[in-house]
Amino acid sequence: GLLTTLPVLSFAVFAPAAAWLGHRIGLDRAILFACLAIATGTVWRVTGGAVTLLAVTMVIGAAMTVGNVLGPVVVKRDFTARAGPVMGLFTAFLIVGAAAAAALTAPLAAVWDWRIALAVWALLAFVAALVWYWATRRRRLRAHSQAEPTRPAVRGLWRSGVAWGITTLMGAQAAAYFAMTAWLPTLLIDEAGVDLGTAGVGQALFQVTGIAGTLLVSILIRVRASQVWLAVTIALGWAVMPAGLLAWPAGWPLLTVVGGTAQGAGIALALTLVVLRAHDSTAASGLSAMMQLVGYLIGAGGPVAVGVLYELTGSWVVPMMVVIGLAGSMALSGTIAGRPVTVGGSPDHA
Numbered sequence: 001g002l003l004t005t006l007p008v009l010s011f012a013v014f015a016p017a018a019a020w021l022g023h024r025i026g027l028d029r030a031i032l033f034a035c036l037a038i039a040t041g042t043v044w045r046v047t048g049g050a051v052t053l054l055a056v057t058m059v060i061g062a063a064m065t066v067g068n069v070l071g072p073v074v075v076k077r078d079f080t081a082r083a084g085p086v087m088g089l090f091t092a093f094l095i096v097g098a099a100a101a102a103a104l105t106a107p108l109a110a111v112w113d114w115r116i117a118l119a120v121w122a123l124l125a126f127v128a129a130l131v132w133y134w135a136t137r138r139r140r141l142r143a144h145s146q147a148e149p150t151r152p153a154v155r156g157l158w159r160s161g162v163a164w165g166i167t168t169l170m171g172a173q174a175a176a177y178f179a180m181t182a183w184l185p186t187l188l189i190d191e192a193g194v195d196l197g198t199a200g201v202g203q204a205l206f207q208v209t210g211i212a213g214t215l216l217v218s219i220l221i222r223v224r225a226s227q228v229w230l231a232v233t234i235a236l237g238w239a240v241m242p243a244g245l246l247a248w249p250a251g252w253p254l255l256t257v258v259g260g261t262a263q264g265a266g267i268a269l270a271l272t273l274v275v276l277r278a279h280d281s282t283a284a285s286g287l288s289a290m291m292q293l294v295g296y297l298i299g300a301g302g303p304v305a306v307g308v309l310y311e312l313t314g315s316w317v318v319p320m321m322v323v324i325g326l327a328g329s330m331a332l333s334g335t336i337a338g339r340p341v342t343v344g345g346s347p348d349h350a
Contacts, residue, residue: 003057005300008178010061011068012296018062018069019289027070027077027281028136034066035129042122046115069288072274076284080275087272088218095210095264097124102207157286160343165336166273167291169231172329173266174299176238179323180206180259182303187316192249202252206260213264221272231334234269237262239327242320266330270295273337283344302326 022030038060045056071090079086101121108117157163184206185199194202213234220230241259244251274291278284306319313319 002054006054006057007061007064008296008300010058011065012293012300014062014065015069015289015293015296018066019285021066022070022073022285023282027074028132028139030066031070031074032129032132032136034063034070035125035132037063039122039125039129042125043119046119065292068292070285072271072288073281073284076275076278077281083275084221084272085218087275088214088221088268091214091217091264091268091271092211094267095207095214099207099211103204157283157290157343161336162277162339162341162343163287163290165333165338166270166277166287167294168333169266169273169330169337170270170291170295171298172326172333173238173263173270174295175302175305176323176326176330177263177267177302178299179302179306179319179326180241180263183306183310183319184256187245187320188249188252191245191316192252194252202256205253205256206263209257209260210264210267213261213266214268216261217265217268217272221269221276225340226338227269227273227276228335228338230265231269231338232331234262234265235327235331235334238266238330239324242323242327246317246320269334277337277341277343279342279345283342287343 018030021033024030025033041056041060041063045053045060072087075083075086075090105117105121108120181203185196185203188194188199188202189196217230217234221227223230237258241255241262244255244258248255270291274284274288278287306322309319309322310316
């Protein structure tokens, strides 16, 4: 449990440091160093005992945080006119990478040793570092390449209603996602009466259909200047799965697909709103750090809260009402974050 919790806590704890690093050494170098740190750490953490495994996992989490925070900033800087499609692809590949590692590591461990099965993923991070180095080589050759960002770090984001709307949307999405990821198999066994293998299929459907959700958001996010309607639609989709599993457990295949699509769409919307609502790349850096600092702190509590409520009540009704409440919070925060204004300008427009 600690091993899987550490990266999530890292996303929150190291978010401000990731934004500072991008400001200090530039986005391109920061992301390159992060890829190399992930590659090195992925091999290093399996070379020792439990202490090494946990400690280096925290280091890997910190490096991952750099990509989480600065990824949207790069999109804001380089792809402003195509932010929706690019952020959709960015988020889709976050899910693809996680799903591939989850699906293939155990079979690899059965063929090789478990240490090799974990360490082999360093190759992907190393390839990413090479591709990133090649993709940013021209910018590094320019004399002004280290002049980013062009103005001091943004102040006042913590007083912005829109910034808090995006942050709350991220927090509610993360809490609901981590809670359902942790407890969905148990819920399906208890409520739908399926066996463990079938419950695993439900979990896989929930994760994989998230890819479709991210791609849908990339298409729909530019339909209107305001994304309020999209946030409310995603929140309704999120509410369907927990409510449906209580009222109609036999429909779990359809319900997990709906919930999975909503969870992929939710994370894609939160990340894309950072790009759309930030005045410039500097504002995007601060907003991304704020969103992930608070959002992942809230998200880390989701599985614990649901588990405690289930143990106290002996039923899934109250825990699922909490998830439905989180969906309501997404709708409310989305009505604030979806307004077509920007933050981090001078003066702040929100």
